[in-house]
Amino acid sequence: MKDLKKIIGLILSVKSIDEIINHLGVLIKVVGRINVLKPLEASIENIGLVIEDNIIRSVGITLSETISFKDLIDEFSNQFKWGYNHYDEETVVNFQYNEKLIIRAIIEGYIDETSLIKQSFKRFEIHIK
């Protein structure tokens, strides 16, 4: 959870994109708008920043350890939006962090909304309005 909160803090800060990247990792490849970094922290498995017009639009994160759904709702909100993305075969849970940020937890396969409480997540996206 601390890594997720650290990344959220960086995104909400007034730091430049280069400063944010330097705090997170080293650029290893660019795929379209996605800037994939080699993470500095071993607790982050993968991280990429979607950058357009010199603005970070979203961040993709894979953590080395999972976060339980209970911890996510305790931290972010118990008002969430569940959905199943049949096209990419993922279950997604969206938390409105504030008026600017959405935190999305992602897990492979179909997980019924009533079963979420038993799940743990390691894949996240942060979406910036």
Add this chain to the structure above:
Amino acid sequence: MVSIDKATGNPKFGSYFFDDINEDVTKLGIGDLNRIKADERVKIKVILDGEVDFLKSKTANIEDWNGSGEIFDGGGNQYYNPTAKQKIKSYEIIQTY
């Protein structure tokens, strides 16, 4: 139309394919062009290892799974096989949005 994983830069192949390069991608139940771009979807050409059977159907309208309430248009042609992605021999990104 494959979403690129934002954390790794790798394509996330699913079970749905199409065969017409000029297929209207906004009729595949994945949203309009703005949504396609926001989801980092790209058009990918795949070469499969051998013959693979698919179920052909029309895409249905579907509500946005992110809870916006938006309806994604269907009506396009799709080919479905949940194991076809295991037979992808090579791929090439042919269009970004």
